[in-house]
Amino acid sequence: MMHDEVVSRLRQVLTEGEIAPGARIPERELCASFAISRTPLREALKVLAAEGLVVLLPNRGSRAAKLTQKDVKELFEVCEALEATAGELACPRISDEQLREIAELQANMVEHYRAQDLSSYYRCNRLIHEAIVRAADNAVLAGFYESIAARIRRARFITPMSPEHWALAIQEHEGILNALQRRDARGLAHILRTHLRRKREEVVRAGFAEGE
Amino acid sequence: MMHDEVVSRLRQVLTEGEIAPGARIPERELCASFAISRTPLREALKVLAAEGLVVLLPNRGSRAAKLTQKDVKELFEVCEALEATAGELACPRISDEQLREIAELQANMVEHYRAQDLSSYYRCNRLIHEAIVRAADNAVLAGFYESIAARIRRARFITPMSPEHWALAIQEHEGILNALQRRDARGLAHILRTHLRRKREEVVRAGFAEGE
């Protein structure tokens, strides 16, 4: 298995998998499950520690990072800036093909909303935001976005969504698609900021901070 | 030597030291010079590869990353967004002490400008920008900024500066300090963007892209 593959599998385990924030990361088990030795696993742990997903306690192993309230605030602040920038850059750069793809995702997402299928809704939502970032055609931006998104994913997707907020989010997403289609960079940036700020308030209000 | 220390020493070697972009990274030598074995060095290399400072060629070792024109463009785009955000966040958060510190750095910088001491000027310049980012009091933002700054440092500081540009930069810096003192978030963000965009144009015009 290649180095990058270890990193992304480990990232997946941490963000979507079984290891809860704050929990000890079982080196030996993961080595067995990935069928690698400790050396490459530990290399991946250092990379994810630099990303903020893992905390390394000297001589006491590594743990899945917990988000404090301050972390949530900081991550959302930066995420807001990155998404707004992505939107601004995407407007002049997005291809018709990419626009169509997003429109389709949007339609699917609305379907899932109608069916009240939260997890499919979230999947579409995530794909739309990622597609916008991809349309910005900036690898550095995309890398930072991915790193931030990985860290807030749990908070973002575990926070329960009120019916009102959900309806509003759908509405905002229509605005997002609309602005993209009109290539209205400023408008899009503004909606994306609002959209994310609302989500952030919801997450903060839910008191979602895993500790410390 | 601690893990983080290895990473930062290696980063320093790559950004300020002797290893030129595109050059092979001499694992053995660095091990000797840091007095560590290959394992911790390689861990640091993976971390810096994730940051973009190092490229890993499978089975063919690692090299100091070269900046392409596209890299420069992407890095400046994101840096602009981050600095503008830092400025906006710093305005309501900056302490009088921090303001005083920046004002002093600014005065020093002007001195160095008068003396046409480029390297001291650059040092002050860097410290001012770092101080603004610090005043934003956002560790995630600061981390990203550091990572980007490390990658463009060479391009930024090697590009020759015309007298006109230098004078303009000084002027802009006065605007920056002024906006900070007036806590004018929007104004500061705007100046920072302009300031950076000008620098970017200079760097791009100088054709500074190291290859590929």
Next chain:
DNA sequence: TCGAGCAGTTTTGCATTCAAATTGCTTCCC
């Protein structure tokens, strides 16, 4: 009964080792 102290075990971090891949040199053939 509870806590301090200690021995055994586990875990961590790093050095070393080992196999596979790459590089460069030599040789051989045309």
Next chain:
DNA sequence: GGGAAGCAATTTGAATGCAAAACTGCTCGA
């Protein structure tokens, strides 16, 4: 003489080994 083939030496990537630190569970004393 030029170029390809083959072999040795180096380098890489990962597994293993080892010393030091931390944890566990036990004993002993109050």
